[in-house]
Amino acid sequence: MFDGFNFNLNLCCIWDGVPCPLHRIADGRTVVSRDRILSATRRVALFSNPKNHSICLEIDTEQIQVSARAPELGEAHETVPVASGNGSVTIGLDARLLVQALSHIQSESLAIEFIGESTPVLIKPVSEDEYISLIMPMHLEGPSE
Numbered sequence: 001m002f003d004g005f006n007f008n009l010n011l012c013c014i015w016d017g018v019p020c021p022l023h024r025i026a027d028g029r030t031v032v033s034r035d036r037i038l039s040a041t042r043r044v045a046l047f048s049n050p051k052n053h054s055i056c057l058e059i060d061t062e063q064i065q066v067s068a069r070a071p072e073l074g075e076a077h078e079t080v081p082v083a084s085g086n087g088s089v090t091i092g093l094d095a096r097l098l099v100q101a102l103s104h105i106q107s108e109s110l111a112i113e114f115i116g117e118s119t120p121v122l123i124k125p126v127s128e129d130e131y132i133s134l135i136m137p138m139h140l141e142g143p144s145e
Contacts (some may be wrong), residue, residue, distance in 0.1 A: 001061065002026055003133075007036060008082070009105055020029055020085050020096050024051075027087055027089045027114070027115050028059070028085070028086060028087025028088065028089060028113065028114045028128060029080050029085065029086060029087070029111055029112070029113045029114075030059050030061075030064065030084070030085035030086075030087075030111065030112045030114075030116070031082060031083040031084045031085065031109055031110070031126055032064060032080060032081075032082045032083060032109065032110060032112065033080070033083070033108065033109060033111045034102060034105055034108060035108070036080045036081075037064065037066070037080050037090070037102060037110070038099065039100055040064075040078040040079075040080050040103040041055065041066055041095060041098055041102065042099060043066060043078060044067060044068045044076045044077065044078050044095070045099065045100075046068075046070040046073075046076065047069065047070060047073050047074055047075055047076035047093035047116070048068040048070060048073075048095050049068075049069075049070040050070065050073075052094065052133040052138065053094050053095045053096050054068070054092050054094060054095070054138045054140060054141075055067065055068040055092070055093060055094075055095045055098070056068065056090065056091070056092055056093075057089075057090070057091050057093060057112075058088075058089075058090045058138055059082075059085070059086040059087075059090075059091070059112065059114065061082070061085045061086060061087075062081065062082060062085070063079050063080060063081050063082055064079070064080045064081065064082060064112075065077060065078075065079050065128065066078045066079075068095070073107065082107060084122075085120045087114070089114050089115075089116060089117055090117055091114065091117045091121060091137050092117075092139060092140035093115075093121065093135055093137060093138060094135070096136060097125075097135050098117045098119070098135060101123045101133035102123065104123070104131060104133070105123070105125050106125070106138060107125040107126060107128070109125070109126045109127075110123060110124065110125055110126060111124055111125075111126050117137060118137060119137065120135060120136050120137070121134070121137065122134055123134045123135065
């Protein structure tokens with residue numbers, strides 16, 4: 001989209017009325033192989049709801065469980081080991097946005113940073129902060145909905 005352009009973009013968020021830099025909004029951080037999480041996300045996304053493309057990430061200190069379920073398609077689950085991590089969260093994301101964010105990262109490992117299920121997720125290369133994706137979470141439907 002911006003091929004041939006070199007620019008810096010300073011982002012900030014407003015947290016309880018006070019500006020804060022994006023790199024300070026995450027309590028949990030998980031480092032994972034870019035190729036493994038991207039492949040798992042692409043496969044599981046095939047079973048996501050065609051209306052909203054939602055997938056579920058269950059992140060803990062040892063693994064990320066990627067899952068999706070649609071009544072007409074069935075369900076899929078994949079487990080991706082993490083290189084390191086602290087914190088845990090279960091969060092719903094749009095699979096298309098996640099694949100797009102993961103596809104733009106060129107490094108072998110990436111960090112997924114989070115606070116909770118209703119706050120944005122930061123995705124960035126481990127070794128640099130030149131590329132940061134912020135993805136808003138989605139509400140996940142319960143088993144009875």
